[in-house]
Amino acid sequence: MGYKKPKDVTRAYLENTPLPNHGKSYTVVSHKSVIDNTLALLAAGGFTIEKEIYRANMNANVAQGIYHIYPSQTNDKDISAEKELGMMFAWTNSYDKSTRFQCAVGAYVAVCYNGMIAGDMMNFKRKHTGSADYDVKVHLADQIKNAEKYYKRIIADKNNLKSVGLSACQQAELVGRLFIEEDLLDSQQMSCVKSELDKPSYDYETASTSAWSFYNHVTHALKKAHPRDWLSDQQNFHDFMTANCLNNGLNLNAFELNTDNTDLGITMSDTDNAIEIDEDISHSILVQDVYMGR
Numbered sequence: 001m002g003y004k005k006p007k008d009v010t011r012a013y014l015e016n017t018p019l020p021n022h023g024k025s026y027t028v029v030s031h032k033s034v035i036d037n038t039l040a041l042l043a044a045g046g047f048t049i050e051k052e053i054y055r056a057n058m059n060a061n062v063a064q065g066i067y068h069i070y071p072s073q074t075n076d077k078d079i080s081a082e083k084e085l086g087m088m089f090a091w092t093n094s095y096d097k098s099t100r101f102q103c104a105v106g107a108y109v110a111v112c113y114n115g116m117i118a119g120d121m122m123n124f125k126r127k128h129t130g131s132a133d134y135d136v137k138v139h140l141a142d143q144i145k146n147a148e149k150y151y152k153r154i155i156a157d158k159n160n161l162k163s164v165g166l167s168a169c170q171q172a173e174l175v176g177r178l179f180i181e182e183d184l185l186d187s188q189q190m191s192c193v194k195s196e197l198d199k200p201s202y203d204y205e206t207a208s209t210s211a212w213s214f215y216n217h218v219t220h221a222l223k224k225a226h227p228r229d230w231l232s233d234q235q236n237f238h239d240f241m242t243a244n245c246l247n248n249g250l251n252l253n254a255f256e257l258n259t260d261n262t263d264l265g266i267t268m269s270d271t272d273n274a275i276e277i278d279e280d281i282s283h284s285i286l287v288q289d290v291y292m293g294r
Contacts, residue, residue, distance in 0.1 A: 006056060006057050006062075006226050007056065007057075007058065008053070008055055009054050009055065009056045009060070011035060011052060011054055013054070014031040014032065014035065014056060014060055014065075015031065015035065017031060017059075017060040017063075020061075020096070028095060029093055029101055029133050030133075031060065031093055033133060033136075034065065034091055034093050034136065034140075037136070037137045037140050038067065038089070038091065041137075042067065042069060042089065042144060045145060045147065046071055047070065047072065047144070048069065048070055048071075048072050049067050049068070050068040050086070051068040052065070052066075052067055053066040054066075055227045057226070061095045062092070062093075062095075062098060062099065062226070062227050063227060064093075064227035064231075065091050066088060066089075067089045067090070068088055068108060069086075069087050069089055070087055071087070071148060074148065078152055079151060079152065079155075082155055084110055084111075084158065084205070085108065085110065085116070085151075085154065085155055085158060086107060086110055087106075087147060087151045088106045088107050088115065088116075089103070089104075089106075089144065090103065090106060090230075090231060091104075091140070091231075092227060092230070092231050094228065098228055099228040101132070102232070103136075103140055103143050104117050104143060105144070105150040105151065106150070107151060107158075109219075111202050111203065112202040112204075112216065112220060113223075114216050114219035114222075114223070115222070115223075115230075115234050116154050116157075116219070116238060117231060118154060118157065118238045118239065118242075157238070157242060158212060160246050161211040161212040161241065161246065162206050162210050162212040163210075164211035164212075164245045165207070165209050165210060166210070166211050166214055167209065168209075171197065174214065174244065175190065175193055175194075175218075178218065178240065182240060184233055184236055184240070185218070185221065185222075189224055190221075192220065193217050193218055193220075193221045196216075196220055196221070197214075197217055200213070201220065202216070202220075204216050211241065218237060219234065222234060222237065
């Protein structure tokens with residue numbers, strides 16, 4: 001498809017990447033703007049950043065930021081007690097029209113840095129048109145202010161996956177479906193999953209036949225995904241696993257972005273093209289909104 005091989009890059013590399021000129025029909029949201037707003041809003045929301053990871057294709061037309069974070073103060077006992085998963089925030093941005101801007105709160109597995117993103121958490125995928133730069137800032141804020149709720153949901157999914165057993169035959173069937181039906185794994189990633197099933201690279205402190213072990217074998221392979229695909233691949237795989245292992249084989253098509261999440265008490269009333277924003281809102285008010293949890 002003409003994409004350069006992705007690689008780890010520095011923040012400075014992305015900040016200094018020249019902006020393309022696509023005319024009035026396409027609003028370029030700079031990587032620097034996304035980085036600056038992410039760092040400011042995480043700080044305003046009371047989060048400490050432990051690690052920053054940036055990836056991009058060779059010319060940085062597609063870039064990704066991943067942040068390992070933790071709440072500086074929390075009264076939630078489940079979050080305070082969690083040792084296996086850390087909290088994560090991630091975004092994807094493009095200059096070449098190959099993908100919309102995306103952002104999501106998720107988690108990473110402490111022992112291996114495997115990622116976890118649930119589909120109904122990645123509630124914003126914005127086309128680069130009109131007021132895209134401003135809308136990106138607002139939706140970064142929206143994700144960050146709900147971070148602890150999203151994180152608790154993922155902790156619960158992890159614990160539930162540990163209680164589900166998968167035979168070798170069932171694991172082989174799921175891998176085949178991920179490759180053929182879901183198109184989530186390529187041949188290189190398939191080989192990686194097989195190697196992990198035969199000889200895991202990490203100890204996930206659960207039975208080798210558990211759905212949680214299988215989950216991590218696949219997300220280990222998904223580390224090789226292109227930055228433009230990584231977030232959506234993580235999201236689609238998480239929904240695939242919860243549908244097939246936790247929800248009695250619920251139809252995967254039932255999972256859609258921008259749906260209400262009654263379990264978390266979050267309503268996603270906006271759609272891809274209907275985002276009502278006060279254009280006069282200032283950055284300081286936006287930061288205050290995140291800090292106050294509104």
